[in-house]
Amino acid sequence: MMSENALNLNEIRKKYEELKGLGLKLDMSRGKPDTAQLDLSIPMLHTLDDNNFICENGMDVRNYGEFKGIPEVRRLFAEIFGVSAEQVLAGGSSSINMISDALKRCFINGPMEGFTPWSKLEKIKFICPVPGYDWHFHICDTYGIEMLPVVTREDGPDMDEVERLAKDPDVRGMICVPMYSNPTGFTYSDETVERLAAMETAAPDFRLIWDNAYCMHHLYDGDRDELANIYEACLRHGTEDRVLMFTSTSKITFAGGGVCAMAASPANIAFAADLIRYQLVCYDKVNQLCHTRFLPDKKAVEAHMRKHADIVRPKFELVLQTLERELGGLELVRWGRPKGGYFICFEAPEGCAKKIVRLCEEAGVKLTPAGATYPHGLDPKDSIIRIAPTYPPTDELRQALEVFTTAVKLAAAERI
């Protein structure tokens, strides 16, 4: 149902020109925490003020050693992943870097002992649920991986299609954000997780890159998505070497100074560790100790994340209320209502996303480029726009949304 006013072209144009005249300079392009969120972790910087630099195993974290990470940080991530601490390698800032490193090992050394290094194979293809995380697609691109987009629904990627593609022996993996997904906000259903663990893959060394970046990022205390434990599912199906899990504290403590981790089967970890041992001396253990002194266990992380949610939730709600109020009557537009994560996924009328993003940009509001949520930037319907509401202060967000909804109306009106 479309309201009368929504598509009064002249009025919309007038409003758009007015907004353009304000000379705004606003940024809704990336999933960045705002300053108030960063401030929540300032006490972490004082956890070593007692000059006690000794971690649990008696080691001075300021010195060399423990390339797998200090025991307490491996245990913290193990609790978050739902695996044992021996299955965790903890790193430095940027889990994307750790994902890229895992792919590096696949390409240079093979995913595990006995497998051909992927760089020696003719072609490597990955299943890429879409819309998805642009950085994942860029990483695949730097390795020359051919990306096979698969449509994501509320319960995860179209599993019939995933299972069909996995029968191609060139398909060696899949990369995804399974919880509060970037950008859809969806969480994979138990059935999706089970099928991913159970499915037959033609490639014996198929690797599922499970980027669980938002596993702690609930917006509502009493209403959260739950993600099934993929590792346990794989164990049940005897496919435990299939999955490599990643997460980080980038959006828990500092985006520019967190710690990250990989979890996997003992065989995967042993193989990775034998290579990592010589490819670095150690990650930043000082920061690892700061983190575990500040957030010693999952319960502490949950309490900390409630403070984040209190800052983030009103921004999500402002977006949803504004979209509903301004665009609720407009045909052919939809958007997600995520219970966590960092994004709201907006679906514009076909052929309008690029135009809307351009209109916003010309009015001083920067959005993620249209198409970015697809491999090579190619959104076949030119309709998906990722809204990242966390970074701007609320006032700026309100203005940015006014520009955005006006741009959507203008593009929709001009389309007719």
Added chain:
Amino acid sequence: MMSENALNLNEIRKKYEELKGLGLKLDMSRGKPDTAQLDLSIPMLHTLDDNNFICENGMDVRNYGEFKGIPEVRRLFAEIFGVSAEQVLAGGSSSINMISDALKRCFINGPMEGFTPWSKLEKIKFICPVPGYDWHFHICDTYGIEMLPVVTREDGPDMDEVERLAKDPDVRGMICVPMYSNPTGFTYSDETVERLAAMETAAPDFRLIWDNAYCMHHLYDGDRDELANIYEACLRHGTEDRVLMFTSTSKITFAGGGVCAMAASPANIAFAADLIRYQLVCYDKVNQLCHTRFLPDKKAVEAHMRKHADIVRPKFELVLQTLERELGGLELVRWGRPKGGYFICFEAPEGCAKKIVRLCEEAGVKLTPAGATYPHGLDPKDSIIRIAPTYPPTDELRQALEVFTTAVKLAAAERI
């Protein structure tokens, strides 16, 4: 000339057994700073106590962004490398990791645009000056690089041999520590640097991995080695894309929490940056800012390094004095007298290094494994032992040296 007592076998055996009976547990195996050295950088942990997290370009270091490193840390390393800040990429902990990453790009993407990725080539060989740094050899090994050892003398590797090997098109690079080298302590002469820059290489994408880990690590204020600027030499010879330079603050601030950097030609940096941009979001910028607040420029680093030297120098001198006193008369043994770095290189009589290391181990003194300073652990003469005097407290170092010198005497005596 050999003193009478030095090889009185019975006495030496008795002494060795006595030392063995002490049940020592000492470690001279790795080049680790001691606690007093680590304590020098405690003030760095308080450089953000004013809650000012904004770096020079106005960015909050706690948030995402600046994958090349914050401006001030790039400038600091630029000053240390003797290049412009635009030629520097600053990273996280572990320059070894950054070296491994650079090799990764060579293997996956080719060293630069237009070159074949090394993983697509039949064979990759590297020139490896020996004795050298064991971790370098391990890294090469993880990439399947065939290592060609070249003997190092006081002025650097045998350049006739290096130039001869570089004529082989499969030889794609060389990896070395050019200053206060690990383990010899030698610094490459101006002529060596010039010849490395000038030499013809059959491979057009030859890469010289210049691990300048000890460039700030002088033991004596008034008596230091000087290393010529390899980049300037390369510029003179039009080979500026040949060299990739690395260093870190691991032995300046915290071995387990420093920052590292790579410097190279603008073309190399542009190519690397285009890949790194998508393979990480950013390194730990919080730690980068801590570092530059604590050590804003090279002068500050030099002042800080004098404090390190005051701790390290007496240990080096204790080693040299003890070796001189105990082994000064012994034939077939020699050792270096470095003016900086972290190691003293000991040359035992041929065929004795493994035995000496074993004797020390059995008497509770851990040394770097004999052979470790050669690719695949193969020291052809079984004579090189790396002494790492920095980590043990002076008392322990004295005991360890007593064990070591006794073991050398015993091995030498039993050899006759």
